[in-house]
Amino acid sequence: MSQQVRGVVARAKGEPVGIETIVIPDPGPGEAVVRIQACGVCHTDLHYREGGINDEFPFLLGHEAAGVVESVGEGVNEVEPGDFVILNWRAVCGQCRACQRGRPWYCFNTHNARQKMTLTDGTELSPALGIGAFAEKTLVAAGQCTKVDPAASPAAAGLLGCGVMAGIGAAINTGAVTRGDSVAVIGCGGVGDAAVVGSRLAGAAKIIAVDIDERKLATAASLGATHTVNSREKDPVEAVRDLTGGFGADVVIEAVGRPETYKQAFYARDLAGTVVLVGVPTPEMKLELPLLDVFGRGGALKSSWYGDCLPSRDFPLLIDLYLQGRLDLDAFVSETIALDGVEDAFARMHKGDVLRSVVVL
Structure with a gap:
């Protein structure tokens, strides 16, 4: 059955974001539902709100995220329920010419979940970078989930999902x-x-x-x-x-x-x-x-692009360095906020007052 959660939505260009009820479908083949634990406030999310990426409003914002896999669809073997994962926006296909030549970090056919998350009236949402993680839960392609050591702080680990990895x-x-x-x-x-x-x-x-x-x-x-x-x-x-x-x-x-x-x-x-x-x-x-x-x-x-990273290779390595004390990801977390603090976080980010605000759920 589908489920309803809270999420941060940008409905129109330049308008303040708001918290709305999001409908999450059960994961289909190759998909996963992830319970979000933390998500960084990235400048790209502000670009979405300002219409700087495209005009496919409304957007479900948020993409620098870490959380726990709740459920998976048919054919998923990359992750299983209970895995602690960092989300990425470039799930490699394994079949394109870059992947076939052994260069999957250049994958030319990256993908996201096929099903759409919606508002309660059925309006389809465009998830930021195919993720949409300013929400209690989100639906992604299973290949967007990279399992890492659960000892890592979700607030720090999630930042590898975009800006820090880049x-x-x-x-x-x-x-x-x-x-x-x-x-x-x-x-x-x-x-x-x-x-x-x-x-x-x-x-x-x-x-x-x-x-x-x-x-x-x-x-x-x-x-x-x-x-x-x-x-x-x-x-x-x-x-x-x-x-x-x-x-x-x-x-x-x-x-x-x-x-x-x-x-x-x-x-x-x-x-x-x-x-x-x-x-x-x-x-x-x-x-x-x-x-x-x-x-x-x-x-x-x-x-x-994305630091030419291969998430399955780079995320676990960098988390290991973090846990060894050799990579201070915590230094990038300026503050932790609730879901309703995203709009104010945009203002602080724009002024250069923070390195990263991180939504913690």
Whole structure:
């Protein structure tokens, strides 16, 4: 039988979100119902509310989540009821050309639950990133559930579901940061700070955090940045070069998603260095670079989707590092809130007052 739960819904562009009753169907083939324990408030959820992703309102928001599998549908063998899981928004298909070539982290046919969750009047909901976890329970594809050690704090573990994984993966998976590298991270919000942490995990010798907010730079330093640059006060390209012997960083991670900061990243890297774009641009943004510079500087210009992660590989590994005290996921949790605190959390996030607010149920 279907069941009814509370969830945070955005009904129209720019309107405040509200708590509504959500109808969760029984899981069908390949699906799972998960009881949510915690879900981070990510900027992507605000993008949904503002119509910046698409206009498929109403949205059931929330996607950085951890919880316990309650029930599964026919044919599910990845997880079973009682498993503690982190939800992901890229359940790999195993059949596309990327998967068949042994590169499932690039899967071109990721999927979500086939059934729709609805409001009580039958209105179909669009779950944020195919998850919809600002709710007591949600319906997902079973492949969106990654089993991890239940000793982990749900509030911390859930953040691997999006922003923290995106940043760590941008450094380790996409940027291939390794021992002794110099790294610059432009933009020190949640994703940028996670890139700092990922660079430190990978053994980078020098990690330069760049932002316009001294509070964010202080946080980046506490998480492992060896140097900070306030780009309101200094040209970030010159500053990064000055800190790297005049050459530029081996890897520059752009975690803002704007043409201006991308150009800074491009020119702040060493010859044959790597630029990683993990910040999400908006559709109208355009980038113009001299093609001769693109050719002459060599190296690689990469985009990082979800940190090029493979959840089944990366989530358990990172949770193990967390439980060993080698990865401080708790540092990303600025506050815990109830379901009815999401709208206020959006305002605090927009002002830069928090790294992550986390809904705890």
